[in-house]
Amino acid sequence: MWANLRKHKWLVLSLFVFTLAGLARLIPGLRTIDDAFITFRYARNLLAGEGFAYNTGESVLGTTTPLYTLIMAALGSLTGGVKAPFPTIALIFNSLADGLTAVLLLRIGRQLQSFWAGLGTSLVWTILPFSVTFAIGGLETSLYVLLLVATLAAYLEKRYTLTGIIAAAVLLTRPDALILILPLGFDRLFFDPKRRGVALHRHELLGFFLPTILWFGFAAFYFGTPLPHSITAKQGAYLLEPIEALIRLLQHYATPFMGNLTFGNLWNGVGILFYLFFSVIGILYLIRKQGATWPFLLFPWFYFAAFAIANPLIFRWYLTPPLPFYIFAILTGLNKILRDVFQTEEYPPPKRKLLYRLSTLVIAFVPLLLVIRAWDWQPDHGLQRPAPNMAWYLLELRYREAAEIVSLDAANIDNVPTLAAGDVGVLGFYTGLPILDTVGLNSPQTLDYYPINPGFIAGAAYAVAPELIFDEQPEYIVILEIYGREGLLKDPRFDEQYSLLHKIETNIYDSDGMLIYKRLP
Template sequence: MPRWIAFVVGLVAATVLMLHVRRYPVLTYDDAFISLRYAQRLLDGHGLTWTEGPPVEGYSNLLWVLGCALLAAAGVDLLEAPVVLGISSAIATIASLIYAFPPRTWVESVPAFTGAMFIALAGPIGLWAVAGLEGCLVAALLAWSFVLLRPLLDGKTDDWKSVLAPSIPLALLCLSRPDAPLFIVIICAFLLLRSRSLQAAARAVALGLLPGLVTLAQVVFRLAYYGDWLPNTARAKVAFTAARLESGTQCVASAGLSSYALWVPALFALYVAWRDPSRRPRILLGLTLVAGWTSYTATVACQPYGFRMLIPSYVLLAFVVAEALDWVQAHGRAAQTGAWLLSVTLLSAFGWAQQAEKNIVLAREQRPPVTELAATIGNTLREAFGDRDPLLAVDAAGAIPFYSGLRSIDMLGLNDAHIARHRSESFGQGIQGHELGDGAYVLSREPDIIVANRLGSGRLAFVGGREIETDPRFDQDYRRVLMHGDHPVPTDFYAFCRLEGRIGIERSDESVRIPGYLFADGKGTRAQTDGTKPLGARFERFSEATLEGVELPAGTWRFTPVGDGAFELSARPLSTGARPVRLREDAVLVLAESSVLDVTVTASPPALLVEVFAERVAN
């Protein structure tokens, strides 16, 4: 009978979780695609790398990357792997609470039911079960570690297996996040302080041995493979400043306001710990871990979107509340009834507050998600230029590089070792992960395409973008192009494209090919394709489209527009200050010396300009 009760409780909580999860679009967080790009390149035989060149550790969730890659290797679509792993981890977290508080009767199932339902209703867990990063995996590993620690905490066993059992999920936890060793330090210190014998102290130290060895092994791997002892993400994000502490405290406070129905009863557990010595170690360790992790998060890493970094605190508080309810229900039938009434009240308040939290609402209601729009940008760039192997520079290093499959530069430094070390004196005062940049370095790499901000804005953004805009090479070498893509959702975006190079003007001794898309300046034209022709400039109204700064050597040149529609061409040599020369079918342009031209194309819709072909007919 108790097993059936546990099964039903788990089924109810898992059903609520799935209904909750369905409210969120999947893979909504751009950084999730950084992990997926590492997984994809690992599967393709390129190792744990984000792009070609020296490898950089731009992830902070090794086990998650490997888990996604393993699922994909087993036949799961790579884009579905994070969802499968996230939901499975959330269900495993629910299972841990039911295992820790096995219901003996229906009436006595309130601790298991309440703890499991807190997990199922928690906004961060519902969101991150499908948003694409490791939050729920961390939750599951921490939850099962906490469950398997109970024999050690209760002092009911001298078996060394009781040390090995929790050390395995704790070791895996250290592979899930580079900051997870904080949990191990707190747990081992707690056990050491409670130890009353050398054997108990030895078990406390031994508990941290396997997680410590795993952490050390990852550091050795990091040094050997990436040439650094810290993840590159830490160099690009972590700063201990008053500004970070202030924003982190505000983030924690915001999460606290929407989860009062969880942490307020957790405070009651302190009274339970005072009254019941047998429960005291479990409650005090749980609250100590909550305090330690929440303080760390407030200092270093709290981001309001979905409160991913606070998921461990939600899980531990659910255990503490379940422990308190287990104590309450042990005091007779009336107490059991009161526990159920309290449980229903708390869960109702918690569920409502979670769904009303503005940062959860933002993730739930943003349709289409930013990552779907970014997917269109990536797909468009891949279809247009993938066969030419261009170099792409981006601010958003997730979905656009992932879907494009192009060699890339991360202009914010998460996946670039040089930029991550290029800190200014004001580092730590701005938005975490968006403070770095080195415009001169990016331009020295000569990227063929630059996509600014999250979705290809018309102005370059952040530190590196502002530096690029003031660099004379940018005005000379790049042109802003308005592009359009349709898959998976229709999207217009700007890209800054290099005039010369892999996707730019093609030259030979006697001819010059100017790609039509370079004329798509957004003033009546945009770059797109009809599916049968290369990317070109689509004229959406009668307009003139001018491409400035086209260099031609001396000679007599005949210009021919290539595409669908009627076009008129004109060119104006800038060096002579001459008036524009209309280039009709038989007209030629005579250049006595090498010149820089402004080339203008005039057309009416629905003309599509694929290229302008210039042929030298005489020297």
């Protein structure tokens, strides 16, 4: 039996991490994030024959993930059409994607002769909150990371046409994939042919450019622009300090294994130096071993620089893509140092081997123990199952309540009313009403009202623009009180035109409830 296990070690390990990843996502269950419902509504409208649109008749590309949207629509067509259970479909699909990512990380470790780093990264990925949260949250993050890692695996194996196809897919999943694709293309054009003796072939160019040109050509024709509208909207709607993204990224890169939960917040200052040191050691070691790895190993730092300079509001899921490469470099660096320490002549061969074997357990399992502390065994809201503590979806639950209230009231109105909101995912999906997106992701007319008067900001990074409401006159408005505290709710015109239909008690974002307003006759 043990002989067979050793013989099939890679298959056994692959099945183990794949299964562990699946269980770590199926056990917490559905904790769908608001943005995911935007994608689901696009998919549902496609199946309903209403085109690639969020609001019927409005050709606006409000999603940054067209490939994931099309996949959800395709899977939805097989599981109920417009009534398909999109959150469940996304959970199952994302669980499979993360399982495959874990298997590929093992494979990459084997390819680079860094078994323990590959195993450690794979194990961490199976339960890492920054992976699990967005898989069960229904976002495209799992697909995005799978394609990033698959691009590395294919490139290492010199499967260049496949690399081009996967690179196209990853770009159509998230536009920020350019942060990896550009240096990868640079390497393939100028360095890789000399390094590995394989000339650039037209098939790999065709594999990348054909799907991207087809999509961007369609988008330019259908939407009027190949770029997602939401990119511009997010830059204008949120008011941020100049280095806000930089600070958040530093905190994140200091805690890839959530070490602050074990060692306290002081670890943020120590961790960035600690992990930077091991990451640099790992990067240098791996690049010397295989030069083709440099675009991937430096991707976390290109990503860091791009987002720090652009300074967008850093949503939680923006922090996930660099982690597999960052963690792999850290564990490789740690492994190299331990090997150098315990394989010196100071130790006799038997002791040397034992000490090194014991030290490798640190690489594989200590990060796992740190990460598992970031799970709640009995969450304080929603499903009472073990889940990452960052898989917080209380806001989505409150919006679901609001959607039910609005739907019941709207049933008594003869015409089809418009609903205005800043967080439109849950509300748009469950009411089915036309949506005025006050952030502007899906409503281009909103952009004319931002940037907003800073005096309207009450503590969050965002506030509803009062003039947008008075000009567009939606029948319903659903907002957290803090979004209107210093602006819309203080404007005397608002009380003249709207009445409070219902208040849902909540203190999310220091808000005094979630407010549902209805336009007066």
